[in-house]
Amino acid sequence: MGGVLGAVLMAVSKILERSLYPYAIILQTTPIVAIAPIIVIWFGAGLNAIVIIAFIIGFFPMISNTLIGLNSVDHHMLNLFRLYNASKWQIMWKLRCPAAMPYIMAGLKISCTLSVVGAIVGEYIAGIGGGSGGLGYAITVAASRLQTAYLFACGLAASLLGIVLFLVIQALSKWILSSWHESEMSMEN
Secondary structure (H helix, E strand, O other), X not given: OHHHHHHHHHHHOHHHHHHHHHHHHHHHHOOHHHHHHHHHHHHOOOHHHHHXXXXXXXXXXXXXXXXXXXXXXXXXHHHXXXXXXXXXXXXXXXXXXXXXXXXXXXXXXXXXXXXXXXXXXXXXXXXXXXXXXXXXXXXXXXXXXXXXXXXXXXXXXXXXXXHHHHHHHHHHHHHHHOOOOOOOOOOOO
């Protein structure tokens, strides 16, 4: 939601887009492993740092995809809205956001799987121990004990979690887009 809102604000103001989007690209290309220790220092080890790391890794693909979708509106439709004196916000909510929906769904598919990676990296760096940790903690413990089979099981569990999240977003995408967008409409013979 934060990525979509950020992209909407950038799409409304070209000055905001030109000033903030380069920083979003820089943060998107910075490896999460490099900034995770900084997040742990700022927010402390534990759940807060893990959530922030998972959020950051999923935030920037949402901004990028949504902004591309918002800026990819058919110019003829945009001219039609302007001809009828639609306000900037009417154009945004009635034309640009619906046109960007396939891009938003694509961003969600990318972000949901990346957030699994972010949560695991967050636990790996920030750690939650004492038996209440998740996959990142389990991977850390298994690696330190050289438990290869357990490492494979953790990797499989992480993959399955990512696949399940992807399939949920895929079903949501099909439900939202199937009645009007070519990407999800059933093929007619």
